[in-house]
Amino acid sequence: MNVDYIIVGFGLSGLSFVEQLEKNGKSFMVYEDSSQTSSRVAGGIYNPVVLKRFTLAWQASEQLRVAVSFYKDVEDKLCKKLVEDLPVLRRFNSVEEQNNWFESCGNLGLNEFLSSELVRSKNTAIDAPFHYGKVKHTGKIDINNMLFFYSEYLHKNNKIIKDSFDYDKIEVKEGLVCYKNIVSKHIVFTEGFGMKNNPFFNHLPLQGNKGEYIIIKSEALQLKEAIKSSVFIIPLGQDMYKVGATYNNEDKTSGKTLHAKEELQKKLERFLKVPYSVVDQVAGIRPTVKDRKPLIGTHTDYQNIHILNGLGSRGILIGPTVAKKLYDHIENGVLLDKDIDIKRFNILG
Template identity: 50%
Template structure:
């Protein structure tokens, strides 16, 4: 018998597995990579909401945990994951410059917003009002992380690559029994797959579809992330990730012509060089109405837990949230009210007959 059965191996599942190993807990993982949001994500860690020049929820604490977390994974897996890249917010007017300076004066934002306006020197970009630089930013190669971490677990015989079958999950006095796996506790970290989970699908996980393009633009020669109406993220070898869209009705992982046209229309408002679209991907972000994660224990099954709802900031939130959840399970530490699923239980949960 293992201590934990973890279902899902995106950013949430990987982060929780790392917490388990750090705390000498045994585990097995079941995952089939059906939820692609961690794989297709842009992977940016950016503490500032650039639409409003405000600090993202709990961003400082999350960032302080995330940086050493990914550094440890790089060392453990012998791969490069963390690319330190500045984020430049393109100003649309003098008024936006002034709003930036007002935000930079706030104590919470002083360590994240540069007070120097950066003049545009790239002829391939139209930015007459220059840029503001966000500090302490970067990009995690989430695609490589998910792939290599799965290989790592396979090498330890800890990963079952299959669709999780709820009909094969049995509750026992000791915990749970899933096929040949016996575990004391089970944690679901399945992203938008939560919607098909009969134990936790009462939670208001909305899901927001995001689509990203990869373009080849040899003339662009830009090493910074540019944030205008869309992000352009340098990926090396003249390749750039462009995104992302936010759609609430379409819940498929299929790329759409409409999203591609929307992204290219926005890109063309500031990009002045030629480019070719070479890839187009989509995924469903696990978003929640109140924009806070979903952590906690099932209302009736004491050995069943959920780790979900990271939205578009999974790179930053996952290391923090996984540690908070394990501390809650192992040491009965209270969960912060704003992320505890109990905030929804009374309103949405129907007791099991």
């Protein structure tokens, strides 16, 4: 079988690149083995503001424009409701935090996203004596369903193989990549933290940061917005909420832990005033990078072996933008920005 591209991994990175291929009429085959779960467990929130420091996330304004229209296109293509406008409220811990917020509201760039009105909620389920600030233009992607339905669509069109990609079986001959019975012009690796097993790229400084959520049920909570305090509370519907996530740089295993559950419950109970029960827990490893920028580009020795990785903790915003940049780089020779190009880690520069 001859294709234009082989894609290894179908999380958010893989989906973002596949969409580029579909839009441009390229043929491809995806390999996916369910070994990583980062995209499938993600909260799905897109929010351009860093809510710890009240600053704008890296290139967030531009990425937001690309991302929202990207996900709406995917929604139309799959005929499924996947995008939801979801307000994000930042719970203030002190008067000082309130003041910092209102100061930041005046900053160029941030004024588009931080509401300058103090939000006083009538919901007594949450203790919020200093009230809330509202972030504008936020929302939630139903990422688990998006991957599920997109995968089904690929399956129907014979474009996905549910199998582990075996790096030992890859051969590069006369400018083509051969893998088992497939001959391809290019291969793009989008394995998230699974990149650690990839001999072509495992020299890159992907660190990985484990995140866990608990899923709670509470009839009394009645939240319509996502609340950001020491943890996020994200409404899922039917009185269910995601609470989290944890950030752990040490543990690189994929399983859920009692320690994370206890940490999240402790933080939640500092401000949640109504009963709840924990009904589930999920875990995944964020593909984070030393310098907090994505890993995009082409292998130094092989011009048809590429990577799209390092989406970190904001994959929903970043994925669509960097996928388009990689596609334009491969197909149209457009140079990559220096701060995302993997060449920044070449010892020889």
